[in-house]
Amino acid sequence: xxxxxxxxxxxxxxxxxxxxxxxxxxxxxxxxxxxxxxxxxxxxxxxxxxxxxxxxxxxxxxxxxxxxxxxxxxxxxxxxxxxxxxxxxxxxxxxxxxxxxxxxxxxxxxxxxxxxxxxxxxxxxxxxxxxxxxxxxxxxxxxxxxxxxxxxxxxxxxxxxxxxxxxxxxxxxxxxxxxxxxxxxxxxxxxxxxxxxxxxxxxxxxxxxxxxxxxxxxxxxxxxxxxxxxxxxxxxxxxxxxxx
Numbered sequence: 165x166x167x168x169x170x171x172x173x174x175x176x177x178x179x180x181x182x183x184x185x186x187x188x189x190x191x192x193x194x195x196x197x198x199x200x201x202x203x204x205x206x207x208x209x210x211x212x213x214x215x216x217x218x219x220x221x222x223x224x225x226x227x228x229x230x231x232x233x234x235x236x237x238x239x240x241x242x243x244x245x246x247x248x249x250x251x252x253x254x255x256x257x258x259x260x261x262x263x264x265x266x267x268x269x270x271x272x273x274x275x276x277x278x279x280x281x282x283x284x285x286x287x288x289x290x291x292x293x294x295x296x297x298x299x300x301x302x303x304x305x306x307x308x309x310x311x312x313x314x315x316x317x318x319x320x321x322x323x324x325x326x327x328x329x330x331x332x333x334x335x336x337x338x339x340x341x342x343x344x345x346x347x348x349x350x351x352x353x354x355x356x357x358x359x360x361x362x363x364x365x366x367x368x369x370x371x372x373x374x375x376x377x378x379x380x381x382x383x384x385x386x387x388x389x390x391x392x393x394x395x396x397x398x399x400x401x402x403x404x405x406x407x408x
Contacts, residue, residue: 182249193248197291219279222290225297229306242299243307250294252365258292273388308362316378321362331360337394346385
């Protein structure tokens with residue numbers, strides 16, 4: 165299993181169909197390109213806030229919830245409210261397949277740097293992922309798919325079709341060691357108990373799990389490098405159907 169890091173919760177889309185009604189017919193909902201670049205939702209009053217960094221906004225969509233820092237210093241919690249029904253498509257896999265980033269060096273930090281260094285390619289790369297998340301303002305957070313707050317270093321996200329929701333687990337993996345400037349210095353083994361509290365459109369299969377690293381710049385830096393092999397053992401009742 166590969167363990168990735170996230171700095172916020174993710175979405176719950178399994179088993180749901182999303183779309184829109186057009187001329188009395190059900191049609192697929194707009195894609196990321198149609199929403200962000202063609203502006204098909206502009207002028208309808210749906211906006212919560214405007215982000216100055218499109219790359220940060222893109223990763224907020226992948227994470228599914230987060231905290232907005234407004235110009236007056238106010239911090240606004242936002243969480244997952246819905247999704248456009250389009251399948252998640254990894255832009256990391258796209259860049260690996262195109263030979264722009266090698267498999268061995270791929271991480272969220274490396275992916276972010278590529279987008280920053282190639283602004284002329286940025287919008288086209290991000291449009292490859294047609295999945296688009298809609299947000300709502302929350303009192304606190306971030307929340308996982310079970311609608312309870314996730315805990316830094318203790319909440320994981322897995323494929324909800326395969327793993328028991330809310331179950332405790334024992335995790336073995338490695339975490340990145342960074343210097344004061346946020347550069348990767350090495351890896352540190354860790355073992356800890358975690359709770360399976362989240363899922364997401366990008367989290368599919370037995371081989372993928374995300375560990376919530378927390379919020380803020382430091383958590384984001386660690387999450388950006390987190391891409392480590394590991395093992396997770398879920399703790400389940402033995403013979404749960406047997407009367408006690």
